[in-house]
Amino acid sequence: MKQVSNLLSRAPTMPAPLAFPLGLIPSSAHSTAMAKVLNRLFAPELADGELDFLEGQVMLIRVSDARINIRLTLESGRLKAVSNSRPEDLSIEGAVYDFLLLATRREDPDTLFFNRRLRLGGSTELGLYVKNFLDSLELEGRLGPLLKVMNGATSFIGRFGH
Known part of the structure; x- marks a missing residue:
């Protein structure tokens, strides 16, 4: 059990040669691209009003090792x-590896937040809504071939990250 908790407490980080160019791209470009991807990915949930708790609220996603x-x-x-x-x-702040663990369902949100691999700041209530929303998602069918790419990236960073 001690070995598992050690693995959970230390996240591999994206190798610097891959992270450096990502940090050169303006935040507005990252935000615009992510909004487009998430609007498509969460289309059914958006249509059903499941993300209405974010109306007028600003959420910052900080990917620390990629400087995004x-x-x-x-x-x-x-x-x-x-x-x-x-x-x-x-x-919400964390390393690329931890966000990939979350997206690929290799780790559940509760574990990542409890072990402070993903860290929340600001409104506790809003953070709980976001965590519960992420926990309820069933995206495997929607991600298609992207899931395989994300799993590969997770394995790569887990193996070669610092």
């Missing part, structure tokens, strides 16, 4: 990029 900051809000039923001038109501 993604700022999103919900407006008129769609996720949209938000400028840096608006303060965030919620922040």
